[in-house]
Amino acid sequence: MNLTRSDTSSKFVRLCAVAATISASAWASAAPAQSPPQQLLSPSTPSQAPSAGGSSSSPGASLATPDGGLSRGLPAGNTGGLPPSALGGTAGPVLPALGAIAASARFSRDGTAITSGLHWRVYADKPDPSGSFRLVREDRSASPTLNKLPFGDYIVHVSLGLANAAKRVQVRADIVREVFELPAGGVRFEGRVGDSKIAPGQISFDIYRGSQFDLGDKRPLASEIPSNDVVVLPEGTYHVVSNYGDGNAVMRYDFRVQAGKLSDATIKHRAAVITLKLVGERGGEALANTAWSVLTPGGDVIKESIGAFPTVVLAEGEYVAIARNEGKVFNQEFKVEPGFDREIELLAR
Numbered sequence: 059m060n061l062t063r064s065d066t067s068s069k070f071v072r073l074c075a076v077a078a079t080i081s082a083s084a085w086a087s088a089a090p091a092q093s094p095p096q097q098l099l100s101p102s103t104p105s106q107a108p109s110a111g112g113s114s115s116s117p118g119a120s121l122a123t124p125d126g127g128l129s130r131g132l133p134a135g136n137t138g139g140l141p142p143s144a145l146g147g148t149a150g151p152v153l154p155a156l157g158a159i160a161a162s163a164r165f166s167r168d169g170t171a172i173t174s175g176l177h178w179r180v181y182a183d184k185p186d187p188s189g190s191f192r193l194v195r196e197d198r199s200a201s202p203t204l205n206k207l208p209f210g211d212y213i214v215h216v217s218l219g220l221a222n223a224a225k226r227v228q229v230r231a232d233i234v235r236e237v238f239e240l241p242a243g244g245v246r247f248e249g250r251v252g253d254s255k256i257a258p259g260q261i262s263f264d265i266y267r268g269s270q271f272d273l274g275d276k277r278p279l280a281s282e283i284p285s286n287d288v289v290v291l292p293e294g295t296y297h298v299v300s301n302y303g304d305g306n307a308v309m310r311y312d313f314r315v316q317a318g319k320l321s322d323a324t325i326k327h328r329a330a331v332i333t334l335k336l337v338g339e340r341g342g343e344a345l346a347n348t349a350w351s352v353l354t355p356g357g358d359v360i361k362e363s364i365g366a367f368p369t370v371v372l373a374e375g376e377y378v379a380i381a382r383n384e385g386k387v388f389n390q391e392f393k394v395e396p397g398f399d400r401e402i403e404l405l406a407r
Contacts, residue, residue: 157229158205163216163238165318172240173200175218175290180204183211183226203233218242219290220279241293241317248285249300249325252397256327258285260371261302263325265289270297270310293317300325303371305352306360328374328396335367336381336388336404345406349382379404 159180163172180195194212195204204214207229214236215224221242227234247263249256263283266276279296280289293315300309307329313321334352335344344366352361352370354377361370372394381388381404388404 154208156206157209157231158203158207158233159212159214159227159229160201160203160233160235161214161216161238162201162236163218163223163240165243166239166241169239169241169318171200172218176200177217178202178204179215180207181213181215183213214238216240219244219288221290221292242290243293243315243317244288244290244320245296245313245315245323246286246288246320247283247298247300247323247325249302249327251302251327251329254397256285256302261285261300264299264301265291266297266299267294268297269295269312288320291315298323298325300327302327302329303331304361305329305371305373307371307373329371330374330394330397331369331371331399332392332394333367333369333401334379334381334404335401336383336406338406340403340405345383347383351380353378353380381406 161178163176164170165172176198178195178197178199179193181191181193183191185191191213194207197204209229212227212229213224214227215222216238218240219242221240223238223240225236225238227236249261263285264278265280265283266278268274278299279291283289295312295314297310297312300311301307302309307327309325309327311323311325313323315321334350336348337344346366347364348366349364350362350368351359352372353359354375360372360377361368363370374394374396376391376393379390379392379402383406386406388406390402390404392402
């Protein structure tokens with residue numbers, strides 16, 4: 059059969075159209091049901107929502123890309139190695155670059171490393187609207203690696219007991235290494251009367267900055283510290299106030315803290331434990347519901363209490379005990395000698 063040039067062209071166009079329709083249908087049916095092929099429509103062709111059955115509402119929906127090619131049915135999110143912009147898609151969110159701070163501390167430039175007791179905090183370098191610095195990271199290990207920090211500036215704070223240091227750190231690389239210097243030392247207290255150790259529950263210590271003879275701020279840095287507790291302080295001069303019991307047995311002592319060293323301080327008290335009792339006769343039973351006052355010879359009240367056997371720790375010296383029972387008042391002078399614990403009896407007559 060002889061075909062004209064126009065007939066041949068017409069036949070070729072129709073064959074290409076049929077081939078394109080068959081190829082599109084084959085690729086659409088071969089794709090997995092749970093991952094439908096990405097529809098890459100040309101800008102001039104509106105997208106069509108799939109029907110309830112999961113197939114396109116128009117079997118002849120175009121799969122043509124803007125350059126006239128056909129999509130190969132790649133799974134969702136797979137661009138075949140091409141950037142999303144090349145396929146007309148939208149790029150995903152840009153994640154911030156992350157770095158880390160490897161931190162450690164030592165007692166001085168040439169001192170030993172600090173291996174325990176550290177508390178690290180990382181803050182944003184600028185305050186929020188309320189004026190507070192946001193806490194970004196926290197760690198209590200000796201040499202932490204504070205990771206997953208977006209590039210930027212931070213304030214790193216480290217504390218050891220009452221000593222602390224802070225510096226601004228700029229995260230611009232994978233790991234920034236920072237060494238902090240904490241010129242601090244430790245001190246540990248105990249109390250004694252003569253050669254006898256005071257029980258831990260009967261004595262406590264308050265620490266103040268500077269010498270006891272210095273003028274100025276007298277607020278304690280630490281209060282009611284038990285015996286044998288280690289207190290870490292910045293290097294320098296301090297004084298301690300030792301309180302034995304709840305009377306007037308108080309001692310003051312200056313001490314110095316050296317970086318990287320632990321010092322033991324023994325505070326010696328000149329005091330005694332005194333027990334008071336009001337009796338009808340010598341060696342008799344103590345009278346209950348007795349109100350007591352202990353005064354200095356000058357009339358200063360040292361201790362007041364109610365009971366049959368009140369106990370008070372008193373510094374060395376002379377005192378007056380006053381007992382009130384059933385509307386009657388009794389008094390007696392007595393003397394306190396260091397380390398001589400005893401009972402003071404008042405006769406109710």
